[in-house]
Amino acid sequence: MKYFIKKLTEKFIEGALFLSSTVTTLTIILIVFFLFREGFSLFKHSPVEDGFVIAVNKGNPVDKITGPQIMDIFDQEITNWEKVGGANDSIILFRIDNISDYYTEAQLGDSFQYVPQLISRLIDSIPGMVAFIPATYAVDGFKGRVIELPNVSMKKFFTEKEWYPTAQPAAQMGVLALIMGTLWVSLGAILLALPLGLATAIYMAEIANEKTRRVLKPLIELLAGIPSVVYGFFGLVIIVPLIQKVFELPVGETGLAGSIILAIMALPTIITISEDALRTTPRAMKEASLALGANKWQTISRVTVPYAASGISAAAILGMGRAIGETMAVLMVTGNAAVMPHTLLEPVRTIPATIAAELGEATQGGLHFKALFALGCILFIITMVVNLTVEYISSKRKLTKR
Amino acid sequence: MNHIIATEKLNLFYNDFHALKDINMKMRANTVTALIGPSGCGKSTYLRLFNRMNDLIDGVKITGDVRVEGKDIYEKNTDVVDLRRKVGMVFQKPNPFPKTIFENVAYGLRVNGINDNGFIKDKVEQSLVQSALWDEVKDKMNKSAFELSGGQQQRLCIARALAIEPSIILMDEPASALDPISTAKIEELIYELKQNYTIVIVTHNMQQAARVSDHTAFFYLGELIEYGETKEIFTNPKDKKTQNYITGRFG
Amino acid sequence: MDWPKKSERNKNLKQIIAFTSFKLLSYAVVMILFLILAQIVFKGFSVISWEFLTAMPEDGMTKGGIFPAIVGTFYLVLGSMIFAFPIGVLSAIYINEYTKDSFYKRFIKLMTNSLAGIPSIVFGLFGMTLFVNTLGFGDSILAGSLTLGLLTLPVVIRTTEEALKSVDDSFRHGGYALGATKLQTIRRVVLPIAFPNIITGLILSIGRVSGETAPILFTVAAYFLPKLPSGIFDQVMALPYHLYVISTSGTNVAESQPIAYGTALVLIMIVLLVNIAANTLRRYLGKKVKMN
Numbered sequence: 009m010k011y012f013i014k015k016l017t018e019k020f021i022e023g024a025l026f027l028s029s030t031v032t033t034l035t036i037i038l039i040v041f042f043l044f045r046e047g048f049s050l051f052k053h054s055p056v057e058d059g060f061v062i063a064v065n066k067g068n069p070v071d072k073i074t075g076p077q078i079m080d081i082f083d084q085e086i087t088n089w090e091k092v093g094g095a096n097d098s099i100i101l102f103r104i105d106n107i108s109d110y111y112t113e114a115q116l117g118d119s120f121q122y123v124p125q126l127i128s129r130l131i132d133s134i135p136g137m138v139a140f141i142p143a144t145y146a147v148d149g150f151k152g153r154v155i156e157l158p159n160v161s162m163k164k165f166f167t168e169k170e171w172y173p174t175a176q177p178a179a180q181m182g183v184l185a186l187i188m189g190t191l192w193v194s195l196g197a198i199l200l201a202l203p204l205g206l207a208t209a210i211y212m213a214e215i216a217n218e219k220t221r222r223v224l225k226p227l228i229e230l231l232a233g234i235p236s237v238v239y240g241f242f243g244l245v246i247i248v249p250l251i252q253k254v255f256e257l258p259v260g261e262t263g264l265a266g267s268i269i270l271a272i273m274a275l276p277t278i279i280t281i282s283e284d285a286l287r288t289t290p291r292a293m294k295e296a297s298l299a300l301g302a303n304k305w306q307t308i309s310r311v312t313v314p315y316a317a318s319g320i321s322a323a324a325i326l327g328m329g330r331a332i333g334e335t336m337a338v339l340m341v342t343g344n345a346a347v348m349p350h351t352l353l354e355p356v357r358t359i360p361a362t363i364a365a366e367l368g369e370a371t372q373g374g375l376h377f378k379a380l381f382a383l384g385c386i387l388f389i390i391t392m393v394v395n396l397t398v399e400y401i402s403s404k405r406k407l408t409k410r
Numbered sequence: 411m412n413h414i415i416a417t418e419k420l421n422l423f424y425n426d427f428h429a430l431k432d433i434n435m436k437m438r439a440n441t442v443t444a445l446i447g448p449s450g451c452g453k454s455t456y457l458r459l460f461n462r463m464n465d466l467i468d469g470v471k472i473t474g475d476v477r478v479e480g481k482d483i484y485e486k487n488t489d490v491v492d493l494r495r496k497v498g499m500v501f502q503k504p505n506p507f508p509k510t511i512f513e514n515v516a517y518g519l520r521v522n523g524i525n526d527n528g529f530i531k532d533k534v535e536q537s538l539v540q541s542a543l544w545d546e547v548k549d550k551m552n553k554s555a556f557e558l559s560g561g562q563q564q565r566l567c568i569a570r571a572l573a574i575e576p577s578i579i580l581m582d583e584p585a586s587a588l589d590p591i592s593t594a595k596i597e598e599l600i601y602e603l604k605q606n607y608t609i610v611i612v613t614h615n616m617q618q619a620a621r622v623s624d625h626t627a628f629f630y631l632g633e634l635i636e637y638g639e640t641k642e643i644f645t646n647p648k649d650k651k652t653q654n655y656i657t658g659r660f661g
Numbered sequence: 662m663d664w665p666k667k668s669e670r671n672k673n674l675k676q677i678i679a680f681t682s683f684k685l686l687s688y689a690v691v692m693i694l695f696l697i698l699a700q701i702v703f704k705g706f707s708v709i710s711w712e713f714l715t716a717m718p719e720d721g722m723t724k725g726g727i728f729p730a731i732v733g734t735f736y737l738v739l740g741s742m743i744f745a746f747p748i749g750v751l752s753a754i755y756i757n758e759y760t761k762d763s764f765y766k767r768f769i770k771l772m773t774n775s776l777a778g779i780p781s782i783v784f785g786l787f788g789m790t791l792f793v794n795t796l797g798f799g800d801s802i803l804a805g806s807l808t809l810g811l812l813t814l815p816v817v818i819r820t821t822e823e824a825l826k827s828v829d830d831s832f833r834h835g836g837y838a839l840g841a842t843k844l845q846t847i848r849r850v851v852l853p854i855a856f857p858n859i860i861t862g863l864i865l866s867i868g869r870v871s872g873e874t875a876p877i878l879f880t881v882a883a884y885f886l887p888k889l890p891s892g893i894f895d896q897v898m899a900l901p902y903h904l905y906v907i908s909t910s911g912t913n914v915a916e917s918q919p920i921a922y923g924t925a926l927v928l929i930m931i932v933l934l935v936n937i938a939a940n941t942l943r944r945y946l947g948k949k950v951k952m953n
Contacts, residue, residue, distance in 0.1 A: 018844050025755035028748045032818065033772045035811050039783065042790040207686035215680055216687070224687065226936075231694045233865075233932045235872020237901040238925050241908050242697050245918070272693055279690070292505045296567065299461055299499040300518035300574060301491045305676035310521070315508045326778075333780025335875040336901070340909055360782040360875070367786070367879055372794070384786045388779065395778040399771060491669065495662075523668020575662045 043388055046381035051165070054157040055178040057375055062177055063139045063152040065131055070094035075157055075178040081138060082177055089136065102130070102139035128152060140177040165382065171346040171357075173366070173376040181379050183386065185348045189263070189356035192349050193342060194331035196267030197274055202324055204271070205278030209320075212279070213286035214308050232276035240340030243269040248341055255353055261343030263352040269337045274327040281326060285319020286312055322401045329394030333387060335360035359383050413477075414439040414578065414608050415460060420474035422455060422464070429455050431632045433474075437625070439577075442600060442609045444623035444640065446616065448655065451629040453612050457580050460610070461497040462490050478578070495522065498571030502583045504563030506555035506570075511547050514555045514566055518574035533573055541569035542599055561592025568599065579603065581611040585618065597622050616656055620644050628652045698929065705926025708919045714927075717887040722907050723916040727924055732889055733802075733897030734871050737881065740806025740893070741813060741870050746863060749817025756818070757825040758847055777815035781875040784812045789879040801894040805881025812876055813866045820862025824855040857946035861939045868935035872928055874901040900928055 055075040056062060062078060064070065070092055073081075080086040081099055090096045107116065111126055124145040131137050131152035139152065146154050160181055168182025208228075212221050247268055252260030289312045297307040313320070343355025344365060363380050370376035413436040422430035430452045437443045445453040455464065460478055464470045476483050483493055495518075506514050513520075515534040524530060534551075538544040543565040547558070555566055564584060571579060581600070585593040600609060600622045613619050619626055620640060627637040628651070636643060636652045647653040716726030752769075760766045788808030798804040828851050836846030852859075874882075882902040890897050904924040907917040 014842075018842060021844060022755075022759060025751050025759060028751035029755040029760075029769055031748050031752060032769065032776050032814060035814070036772055036776055036779075038791060039779065039787045042787055042795075043783065046790060204686055204690060207683045208690050211683040211687040215683060224691065226940075227691055227694055230932070230936060231690075233868050233872075233936060234697065235874070235901055235928050235932065237872065237874045237904045238697075238701070238928055241904055241921060241925050242700065244908055246696075246700060272697075275690060275693075290503075290505060292501045292503060293507065295463060295466070296499070296501060296505050296570075297507070297517070297521070298466070299463065299494055299497075300521060300570065301495045302517075302521035303491070303672055303676050305679045306521045306672060309679075310509075310517070311507050317508075329778060333778075333782070335780065335782040336905060340905065360780055363782050363786065364875055364878055367789075381786060381790075384783050388783050391778050391780055391783075392775060395775045399774060492664075495664065521672070523665040523671065 039388070043381060043384050046378055047385035048382070050181070050375070050378040050382045051160055051162050053160055053375055053378060055160050055181065055375070056157055057176065057179065059143050060177065061141060061143045061146050061154045062157065063131055063141060063146055063150075063154050065135045065137055066151065066153050067135055068094060068153070071155065073155055073157060075160070075180065078138075078157065078178045079175065079180065082140070097136045100134055100137045102127075102137050102141075104141060125149075160379075169348050171362075173370075173379045179375055179379070181382075183359070183383065185346055186357055186359050186362055186383070187386070189342075189346075189349055190332055190358040190360075192352060193263050193266040193270060193338060193356060193358055194328055196263065196352050197270035197331045198324060198328050200267060200271035201274040201278055201327060205275050205323070205327070206282055206320065208275070209279045209282035209286060210308060210313070213283045214304070214312060228276050228279055231272070232280075236273065236334060236337045237340070239269050239273055240337035243337060243341040251353075257353060259343060259355065261341055261355055263342055263349055263354060263356040266338045266342040266356070266358070267352060269341055270331040270334055273334060273337060274331050277330055278323045278327045281323035282316070282320045285316035285323065288319065289315045318401050318405050322398045322405075325394055325401075326398050329391050329398075332358075332394070333360060333391050335364050339364050359387050363387075412438050414479055415610070416475070416477040417456075417459070418475040418477075420459070420476060421472070422452075422459070423469075423471045424467070425469040429632050433634045435627060435634060435637055437608065437610065439608050440604060440606070441624040442604055442611060442622055444619035444626045445610065445612045445629060446614075446619050446626060446655070447629035447635075449614075452632040453627075453629045454582055456629065457582055457610055457612050460578065460580055461494050461499055462488075463499070465490070491522075495574050496576055497578045497580060498574065498576035500564070500567050500571055500579065500581045500584045503587045504560055504567055506558070506563050506566055509555060510552045511555050511558070511566060512551040515569050515573050517570060522574065534569075537569040537573040538566075540572050540603070541565045542595065542602075543569055559592070561588050561595060564588060564592065564596060565599065568596075568603075572603075576607065578608045578610070581609065583612055583614060586614060593618070616644075616658075628655060630655070701922060701925045701929055704919070705922040705924075708923030709926060713920075713923055718885065718920075719887075721913060721917075722885060722903075722920065723913050724920075727900070727903060727920070727927065729887060729889060730898040730900045730903040730924070731927070733882075733899040734901075736802050736890065736897060737805050737809055737877065737899055738867055738870050740802055741809035742863070742867065744807055744810030745813045745817050745866070749814050750821050750859065752814075753818045753821035753825060754847065757822050758843070758851065773815045773818050776811075777819070781812060781873055782878075784808055784876040785879050787811075788876060793880055799894060800879075800881055800883075800896045802881055802890060802897055803893045805877045805897075805899075806893075808876045808880045809870050809873060812873065813870055816866045816869065817863060820865070821855075821859050824858030824862065825851065827858065828854045857943050860946065861943040864935055864939040864942065868932045871931050871935075872901050874899075874905055877902060900924060900931075904928065 068089070070089060073092055077086065077092050082101060086092065086099065088096065088098055107123065107127065110130055115126065116122055127139065127141055127145055128149065128151045131139055146152065157178060165181055165183060167184060169185045170180040170182045171185055172180040212224055216224065243265055247265050248260035251257065251262055251265050293311055293315065294307050297311045338358050339361040342357065342361065344357040344361055345355035346357045349356040363383055366376065367380050370380055415437040417433050417435050420430060420433040433456065445457060447453050458464050459476050462483060472484055478493065478497065507517060512534055515537050516530050519530050519533060535544065538547060543562060546562060555563065558566060585596045588596065597618065600611065603609060611623065623640045625638065626640045626643040628635045628643065630651050636647060636649045643652065644656060647656060713726045714731065715728050717728055719725030756766060756769055785808065788804060792798045792804035792807050793800060832850050832854060833846055836850040841849065877899055881896055882899050883896040884906055886896060886898050904921055908914065908921040
């Protein structure tokens with residue numbers, strides 16, 4: 009009996025251990041589920057905010073208007089129905105605020121109870137009118153016609169540059185500028201960090217003596233331990249003013265500031281992984297080079313570095329991946345202007361910074377909220393690709409160079 | 411004066427550890443000398459004296475004379491690079507560089523400042539012919555050296571050493587990681603190379619020492635126990651320890 | 662063979678140039694670290710006082726202390742560790758000691774590495790939908806701790822696995838030879854030997870959790886909340902978020918700068934202390950295990 013209980017306990021504990029080991033997998037599955045459910049629902053949604061509709065006169069022949077067109081109409085870039093496939097008639101805009109242009113306060117009623125009917129009547133009476141009104145007004149007895157805008161398209165999401173997720177009447181969801189901003193800043197970071205990191209890795213792995221190495225190593229680990237907000241704060245008080253002064257810019261919050269901070273943050277990753285890769289070079293291979301009359305530098309540059317090349321590239325890719333996903337430090341120093349970057353000396357905005365800055369203001373489950381989750385999906389996919397690439401490189405390395 | 415390598419009263423320490431004790435030994439040009447003995451006896455350390463490979467290890471101290479071609483190579487103004495060009499080395503495991511077959515052989519020439527591509531090309535071919543690898547690789551000179559088999563890689567490493575025209579070749583258990591057929595090829599090659607080079611080979615394999623070498627030296631616990639003609643050592647060892655070792659009682 | 666004489670001097674010159682510049686570049690990296698530390702330590706040191714550490718923020722966070730943020734971060738670290746330590750350690754034990762199937766092992770490893778690579782802001786999004794909304798915890802210590810816990814899980818698993826791997830198999834075989842079951846061997850032999858390294862890894866992950874901002878933005882962190890939490894469903898302030906707020910979007914960024922320096926210094930001190938504690942403990946426990 010006692011034996012049986014013991015056996016049972018062992019099995020039970022083994023089961024608990026097994027369950028624990030599934031948690032990481034489970035988490036990834038859940039992340040994918042929640043992120044993509046929310047993110048993809050963006051593309052089943054019209055660019056008009058929930059609870060609002062676009063309405064026109066019943067006699068208006070136009071039945072298809074795209075998001076950008078409606079924006080142009082309300083920005084008065086398009087002023088004639090002919091431009092969007094209608095009759096030659098000028099467009100008259102109506103926003104809810106315009107109601108006072110047509111009716112007096114008394115007509116609207118004490119608690120504005122007559123507003124819906126009045127708007128309905130107004131649309132009916134003016135053939136060229138287009139109105140952006142709450143959906144609750146366009147119910148039974150409404151004399152206008154509601155126009156359904158086509159859903160936010162995935163193609164436009166990725167190819168358009170305008171990011172105005174809260175624009176009315178139609179939100180503009182082009183993430184190209186954000187993607188480019190992210191890539192620019194990260195690429196700049198890697199270009200700065202890679203030479204510096206590689207040099208340090210080579211110095212630590214091949215040149216410095218054991219004593220120097222034992223001092224450098226923990227310092228670099230410490231660099232990795234500093235929280236990203238502290239880097240952001242340092243960037244804000246030191247780097248940003250410096251950039252402003254050196255380049256004589258109106259503001260110092262630029263892509264360059266982001267790149268510099270990200271470069272510092274990527275250094276420990278690049279140094280540690282490259283150093284490990286350099287150390288895997290077999291001693292005999294380095295000796296063979298020296299035995300042929302090469303000096304230490306020739307051996308490093310012609311044998312050790314080429315041998316470690318795949319490991320070093322893994323370090324660079326991983327560093328880039330970290331840079332792409334970094335949020336706080338970048339948010340604090342890049343100025344966050346959602347426009348296409350032309351140089352690194354302009355304010356830019358990255359994907360993670362956009363999520364961090366805007367999610368607090370977005371309505372739960374609304375259009376903007378979904379768009380931010382779609383950004384999260386992009387980020388997730390990018391980092392997954394980075395991770396899998398690194399895994400692939402390192403598994404291949406293990407196979408070929410035993 | 412045809413002793414191309416000689417050591418006299420040679421002592422070597424790794425920090426406090428006395429690794430080689432009073433070694434006196436002379437080797438003649440165009441011979442093959444085998445260094446045998448159990449692991450840790452100092453034979454590899456001894457081999458690595460002649461191209462000053464021990465310099466790379468911290469805490470090594472050497473007293474006594476090491477002469478290569480009559481010159482004391484541990485003198486202050488010795489040109490180590492020049493020495494290493496004269497004394498080539500082949501290692502235990504094949505260790506080609508992460509480069510093409512061609513560039514592996516050309517490496518020694520390039521790092522020593524030779525840029526004449528025509529000359530390099532001829533020299534690479536010549537070295538590969540000498541190491542009996544040319545026919546197997548002549549059509550894939552631009553392939554990675556890692557694509558070759560272990561035995562081919564080791565012959566490539568020999569070609570690499572030959573390309574800079576050394577007069578002495580040190581071999582540190584060159585066939586220990588290879589299959590019997592590749593081993594036979596390497597041994598055959600050693601026999602051929604003897605015409606033009608002086609070869610010192612460390613080996614664990616008693617039969618191999620007996621097959622390829624003219625002279626054999628038996629090391630034990632950092633001491634040179636016995637040194638003489640291979641035939642003598644294997645058929646009529648003077649020291650009891652030598653006898654025990656070659657008959658397989660320890661090691 | 663005739664060797665070109667000039668090349669010898671040439672290649673040695675190149676070596677000197679290369680080695681010197683590498684050395685300088687390495688020192689530059691260390692200099693960056695010192696620059697950051699020096700800046701924050703010098704400016705932050707004068708701000709830090711007993712009062713700063715124990716008082717509530719005042720005057721739109723331009724005066725007063727950071728006590729609620731310290732307490733908040735403490736709770737978040739504690740909460741995330743309560744979640745991540747057991748699961749992480751158990752998971753690592755299963756992967757390293759029980760799985761023979763190399764495919765499952767590789768799969769779990771891939772998943773763990775992938776999870777470690779996911780940006781912290783994505784964890785924030787995930788924590789918000791799952792814990793705050795779907796499970797209905799609201800912005801709370803519970804939601805924030807769980808999010809941070811998931812974020813640290815891969816770190817805990819990896820360090821524990823490394824620690825277990827470094828235990829020589831002979832110890833395990835010794836355990837079996839004495840008739841111990843697998844579980845007994847793990848508990849009495851393997852874990853005690855791996856313990857110093859496991860605990861070091863765990864302590865180091867505390868440093869990481871205390872500095873994370875993005876995951877708590879939408880799961881727990883309060884902009885300004887000058888009172889202490891009374892339960893796990895309360896919102897709290899947290900040090901990293903507080904630093905972010907007062908240096909970018911506080912009521913008066915210029916005036917709160919001293920407080921920002923003080924907060925940054927407290928954060929750095931936590932990381933430093935955690936590092937020192939981990940190393941000391943490793944050395945101390947390492948000796949003890951060896952002696953036994």
